[in-house]
Amino acid sequence: MALLEVKNLKTYFFTRSGVIKSVDGTSFSIEKGEILGIVGESGAGKSITGFSILGLIDPPGKIVEGEINFDGRDLVKLSQDELQKIRGNEISIIFQDPQTSLNPVISIGKQLMETILYHRKGVSKKEAYNSCVEILKTVGLPAAEKRMKSYPHQLSGGMKQRVVIAMALLNNPKLLIADEPTTALDVTIQAQILYLMKKLSKDFHSALILITHDIAVVSQLCDKIAVMYAGRIVEYGSKEDVIFNPLHPYTKGLIECLPKLNDDKKRLYQIPGIMPSLLGLPEGCYFKDRCEFADEQCDVYPPRQEIDKRIVFCHKVK
Amino acid sequence: MLKYILNRLFHSVIVMFVISFIVFFIMFKAGDPVQLLLPPDATQQDVIEMRHALGIDQSFIKQYEAFLKNVAKGNLGNSFVYGQPALNVVFERLPATLELSVLAMIFSILFGIPLGIIASIKPKAWYSKVIMFLSLSGISVPIFWTGMILVLVFSVLLGWLPSSGRGEVYLFTSAFTWDGIKHLIMPVLTLSFFQLALILRLTRTGMMEVMMQDYIKLATAKGVPRRVVVYYHALKNSLIPLVTVIGIQFGQLVAFTIVTETIFAWPGTGKLIIDSIQNLDRPIVVAYLLIISFIFVAINFVVDVLYTFIDPRVRV
Amino acid sequence: MSQSEVKLLEVKDVEKIFNVNISTFKKKDLHALNKVSFDIYKGTTLSLVGESGCGKTTVGKVILGLYQATEGSVIFRDKDIAKLGPSQRDNVQKDIQMIFQDPYSSLNPRKKIKTILEQPLKIHTKMTKEERKEAILSLCDDVGIDYSYLERYPHQFSGGQRQRIAIARAMMLKPELILADEPISALDVSIQAQILNLMMDLQEKYNSTMLFITHDISVVKHISDYIAVMYLGEIVEYASKKELFANPQHPYTKMLFSTVPDIHTPLATESVLKTGEIQSPIDLPIGCFFQNRCLYKDKNCELEHPDLTDLGENHLARCPRIGSF
């Protein structure tokens, strides 16, 4: 059985200008120890998917439909109190911007230790302290004891993100959700953090959901990939299939338009147009206005097709 | 750290110096008190003698020089009206004023911060709206009006509380005797309404802003219980700017005792200054303004230093 | 590709020092640029590459006049503009235009697109209202802006569209030199290609010269003729694109190249963890600035600051130990 199975998840935002269907019927699953990548442009609904799993959607947003089965429980049906026991314990999350992820007026040590103390009853402060120092060493933070007394502003962005990762791993979670964990960081630091996440999720036997806009990062890290467009998954399959043999025209375009290290100065492939606003989605396939293969068939939203263990939503794929 | 404190101290001294100059200059320009002090039938000779006796027949620079010298000796001159050293006159009444201000501040903080937090947690709940509407009235009603209505209701109509005076004083304050407390209730309430509302609103906005931050979301996401998120993670952040406000507002409270004391005939410095302004009693006004500014500057200094302890980001 | 040997811009030993508050009462020098020198040849694209804080944007701002250099010179058309503000540069300034990184803040939210595009013409030309309108419309065609956009405000557009508008504004005066500061890093992946293509098309059409400032190695490979790699306010390696990618020499360049995510290369290995982090440009070390992250450092690196040396074929690198590792 899958560790996490998301079925037909719909998270809508009820705003003044209308209902924004940020996540509109996405389904995917992840096994123990697996790494799943969710790729898409900003506004595609990938972050909202991650937040929905942990029940972190604030009004005017709401999960209106769907199931999130995690380890035998449907997270959608749980109360905030029950979710609180799961958050940071069985499922952890890492945010995009390490600069704003840590509380500026609480020491690193306290912020780490509370993650243990609220979840594991009967653990002494001394034991908690020791585990925190231990984990800071694991994520490669030098002078761990000294860092426990530091405040966030005394650390660089890369170091803060390590602290956030340490915090996420403290209780040995079954699932780790990383929402653009390296977007705010420099490439050299990004490489360090990505390597660390891959290694640690293996060492800790945690499954990992990596949410990012960077298809290259996903291809380096993930076992499975889900491509999202305008609130829906358009292609979903193993990394080899999706990256090296993409079926959906959007996925193809995304990969094709990347500047490649091994070619010379010439025009890049480009996807014309822009992603439609979630408030003004077209009838039928959301990608049709940018798609070179689109015809009248695409005026109906394409049905789910399963081709060799891969799921694609496109009329033109047979 | 020490360097920082000395730096701030130096800054405060400069500010006090500038203020003393401005205050003295204003009073120098204020007009001639002699006309008010002498009987109408006084001769020109009387006027000249009196001006000489008061030292106000000299040039501005000379007067200011003499003034500074005296300040250094702790002497701000004798009151034209009371004939006693001005500082003594002001200091005699200062406890009554400080008593009102301190109690009002404590009351405002004690109620303002918790109510502000409550209103921030569920801003759309009915009780939040009630709190917010009341606080809106709090910042909208002039202090003198609040005081008047309290007197009208509780003294004139119901007869429960005394309408004026300070009541029995024990050890500098009237807060320890029943009679004193009865006299204190209305002035303190009057003085604190506006402050309470202000602190409440600032707490609320601060909390709401902090609650939107990523680190609050992450605290929730790592399974910290809701009450800890609100009362530890969020509150700790929103209290920091409040310290500055409370510091500044304490000075405002002291100033607003002028109004309260007028209404409740409270024997403090507020009533004294209004009388002295009308009598052009220069030494008293100067002494009062200097003392109030000193309190204000001292509080700002304390707040600055306090800041380095409570906010790790400015810690040196 | 219209490469030439004519120097358009000459940057010589430019230094920029900021005096920053490091705490409430302490000030220190921040060395943003340390003796930066390079030339840009007419019709070519030079890329400045490096991580945040390496000074690449500062170089752009000195050339544009938003910062004045502390030392050194910037020669453009025989005039030293290194220490002149934009309004002191007479007729030189209109030939240097900049495309900013964030299209959300580079367009004034309170001005119509029309006004934004008209502004450069109003300040630097004597065109009549009609001529200005003509010029705007013709550039709209070049850049792919619908005429109906002109009456709208910036907030009505997506990031990609705004960047087109910003490019149009920069091209309005047909500048000889375009400074592009991370022009695509704030955009979505599918839009980045559109904007890159547009910039290359325009460069070809107007035969303009470009200084491209970026942290993104894969984009650099695509757009540049020459590349300068910067680290802590100095150039550590300089070469033509072909030469640099075929034969990177400086340890930092190698590290940068190895960490760029690419769908055809596997994730970096354990050794990446040893590469540490960029150092603060306050209190720079005596020796090589890169010493604390360098995998090949020896004792000498702590003692002597290396010079930029020519390895032949106009390939320069700042490391005395090249060839010995």
Next chain:
Amino acid sequence: MQFFKNELVVEFFEDKLAVGGLVIFIFLCVLALFPSLFSYQNPYDLTQLFLQNSFQPPNHTFWLGTDEQGRDIFSAMVYGLRISLYVGLASTILSVTIGYTLGLISGYYGGWVDTIIMRIADIQLSFPAILIALIIMALWGEGIGKVVIAITIVNWVYYARTARGVVLSEKEKDYAQSAKALGMSNFGIIFSEILPNTTAPIIVIATVRIANAIILEATLSFLGLGVPITEPSLGSLIANGYQVLFSGYWWDSVFPGVLLMVLVVSINLIGDRMRDIMNPRLKR
């Protein structure tokens, strides 16, 4: 009707309390603009006053009663409202103009200009506002114009500080930098590029400070240091009535007080709503 489609305007009208505040405020402005249309008598025309009418409790003729000179309280309130509003608006316009300009210049140029302006502001803020106004009025004597100037002197600091803060962040934004790079003059950058982007916080503070100015004027008048009794504002009406409050003639001061409160509450309701919808830190 572009105005009513504006997002901020739509958002403003979503709050019933704020709309209520706006309606009341507009109504009070109309009252104040055309006092003779609404009042029973001109309270300052001595030929219309009759001593036999003095101290009448509220009745059919005099809805809200009369004072010791037989003056209709309602009429006096309408005229008083006019003066209170005038002082509030005039002093706000003046202090916004002065404070805003100084703040823009101070924030944009920095350096010694900034140091001087902000030091003056700092020192002024070392005094409680009411004390400054009190001293000024005590020195100059009472008068409407003088009250306006005193309140302006007290209030310019708040606008200057706010404007300076916003400019400091706006001038670093790329649009301002790009105007500078184009060789635009500093004057042009400040007033044509930056100024339009700094209005939101100034409008919010101005609303709150109008309310504040009205209260300050009332307080000064109550202490006998504000507007002269010949042209009473709501504050002086209250002060006047206060002297007979405990003799049982409560209507003399209570009704003007209620009107003052309604006026200030209505302005604050508007200000509150504007603060909520214009606060960028509460927006996602």
